[in-house]
Amino acid sequence: MAAEPNFHPGLHRWSMVLAFCTLLLVVAGGTVTSRDAGLSVPDWPLSYGKIMPPMEGGILYEHGHRMIATMVGLFTIVSMVWLFRVEKRRWLRILGVIALLAVIAQGVLGGLTVLLLLPWYISSAHASLAQLFFSTTVAITLFTSSWWLRGPALTDEDPRYPVRGLSLAAPFCVLGQLALGAAARHKAIGSIYHICGAPIVTGVVLWISLRILLHYAGNRELRSAAVALTGITFCQVFLGIAAYMTRIAYADAVQPMPLMVTFTVLHVAVGALTMAASVSLAILVRRNLIAAEVSYPALAVAK
Amino acid sequence: MPVIDMSSNPQCERQHPAPQRAEVVVVNPNGTLKNVFVWIKSGLAPAHWAPPAEPARLDQHGCVYQPHVLGIMKDQRLEILNSDPVNHNVHAESVTNPAWNESQPPRAEHKFKQFDTQEVLFPVTCSVHPWMRSYVGVSPHPFFAVTGDDGSFTLQGVPPGTYTIEAVHEKYGRKEGNVTVTPGGAATLEFTYGS
Numbered sequence: 001m002a003a004e005p006n007f008h009p010g011l012h013r014w015s016m017v018l019a020f021c022t023l024l025l026v027v028a029g030g031t032v033t034s035r036d037a038g039l040s041v042p043d044w045p046l047s048y049g050k051i052m053p054p055m056e057g058g059i060l061y062e063h064g065h066r067m068i069a070t071m072v073g074l075f076t077i078v079s080m081v082w083l084f085r086v087e088k089r090r091w092l093r094i095l096g097v098i099a100l101l102a103v104i105a106q107g108v109l110g111g112l113t114v115l116l117l118l119p120w121y122i123s124s125a126h127a128s129l130a131q132l133f134f135s136t137t138v139a140i141t142l143f144t145s146s147w148w149l150r151g152p153a154l155t156d157e158d159p160r161y162p163v164r165g166l167s168l169a170a171p172f173c174v175l176g177q178l179a180l181g182a183a184a185r186h187k188a189i190g191s192i193y194h195i196c197g198a199p200i201v202t203g204v205v206l207w208i209s210l211r212i213l214l215h216y217a218g219n220r221e222l223r224s225a226a227v228a229l230t231g232i233t234f235c236q237v238f239l240g241i242a243a244y245m246t247r248i249a250y251a252d253a254v255q256p257m258p259l260m261v262t263f264t265v266l267h268v269a270v271g272a273l274t275m276a277a278s279v280s281l282a283i284l285v286r287r288n289l290i291a292a293e294v295s296y297p298a299l300a301v302a303k
Numbered sequence: 304m305p306v307i308d309m310s311s312n313p314q315c316e317r318q319h320p321a322p323q324r325a326e327v328v329v330v331n332p333n334g335t336l337k338n339v340f341v342w343i344k345s346g347l348a349p350a351h352w353a354p355p356a357e358p359a360r361l362d363q364h365g366c367v368y369q370p371h372v373l374g375i376m377k378d379q380r381l382e383i384l385n386s387d388p389v390n391h392n393v394h395a396e397s398v399t400n401p402a403w404n405e406s407q408p409p410r411a412e413h414k415f416k417q418f419d420t421q422e423v424l425f426p427v428t429c430s431v432h433p434w435m436r437s438y439v440g441v442s443p444h445p446f447f448a449v450t451g452d453d454g455s456f457t458l459q460g461v462p463p464g465t466y467t468i469e470a471v472h473e474k475y476g477r478k479e480g481n482v483t484v485t486p487g488g489a490a491t492l493e494f495t496y497g498s
């Protein structure tokens with residue numbers, strides 16, 4: 001197979017590294033919250049006035065999170081520079097800039113929430129932006145792949161089973177659900193809203209995925225994306241229930257609560273994967289399905 | 304109460320020959336409840352009570368707070384010590400008084416803090432050692448006490464009058480009782496928690 005002229009294997013591999021490190025960062029951040037370690041380092045940007053404080057107790061989690069975050073920030077700068085050097089698609093270079101701005105904003109939110117003693121709105125914004133940033137790194141990985149550059153596997157959208165518009169509903173529903181989860185975690189609202197949101201979001205995900213599997217299964221890319229999103233969502237619901245049950249079981253305990261921490265952090269991480277999978281599915285649907293209207297070229301004629 | 308798992312912090316664990324239990328609920332041998340903050344909630348004639356010159360002390364020792372519940376007068380100084388070989392952060396989770404969070408390394412200078420508004424019971428916590436949790440009650444007058452190993456409390460020098468006394472426990476919450484003090488006399492009041 002001929003190499004795509006605009007394919008840069010190094011850039012693509014680097015994008016994968018960035019996405020993977022970002023997922024680790026989400027895990028680290030979730031661990032800080034679940035272990036109540038957010039305020040173990042009262043100062044920011046330094047930690048106990050140092051670059052490297054003694055990594056004991058909660059400091060291990062909070063400062064470890066800061067270290068991984070610094071690494072992801074530097075990696076994002078490399079990504080942006082790399083995109084500007086070799087990437088011909090202007091919109092993708094802009095996406096690189098957006099990613100860098102997002103990671104900077106994320107660092108500032110992280111610092112602010114420590115200095116302001118974890119107000120729920122900053123902590124929740126920090127948690128939600130983390131999810132958006134992870135999806136951005138996954139999208140950049142998608143866009144820099146040779147598979148993407150080979151062009152779309154086009155299929156006509158069946159007007160009886162429209163899914164182009166519907167596919168956009170999943171990322172928005174998932175983001176809303178993630179924000180509710182974050183707000184519950186940072187004690188702004190009860191967890192009841194996040195729990196009630198779960199069947200709704202699961203329903204929307206199933207609706208979209210089943211529509212693709214029933215009516216567009218011939219398109220391999222769409223089929224794989226729909227199966228992936230359904231599978232990840234399934235795991236996510238299971239982890240959500242497990243996280244909730246351990247929380248109830250530990251109601252009277254004092255920290256540390258290892259099982260609760262494990263399930264909750266996995267739930268946060270798989271939440272990030274759910275978000276990224278729903279974004280990827282929407283991207284692929286928009287790219288592969290030709291909207292019904294496009295088949296009327298006469299529209300281009302002015303009156 | 305459950306034993307605190309300090310295994311991830313050997314320098315804390317080493318200081319406890321016997322496993323340290325959580326102090327959320329401490330029932331004394333005579334069946335009474337320890338660490339209940341008791342104070343006159345209302346009924347005192349308006350007056351200005353000067354805070355004692357001596358500071359109240361909160362020590363971090365063996366990665367637990369001593370004492371677990373501390374009463375302090377408004378504008379009285381609070382002296383915070385770190386007797387441990389490890390770093391702590393001290394987070395006053397007050398709501399009426401401004402909250403703050405500061406680090407206190409080993410052998411650091413003592414901290415001196417004040418609270419200028421009455422606030423009965425807010426947590427002071429450490430996130431380095433997430434089991435570390437103490438409670439501070441800021442009273443506008445000197446008539447407060449914390450129940451000890453026999454579950455009793457004494458409010459001394461209370462002027463004659465009728466008062467509402469409040470008992471506050473971190474888990475079991477608030478209870479109120481009324482008492483009348485006659486000139487030169489004493490009065491007793493008993494609070495019962497539980498079913």
Ligand SMILES: [Cu+2]
Nearest residue numbers: 391429431432
């Ligand atoms: Cu501590």
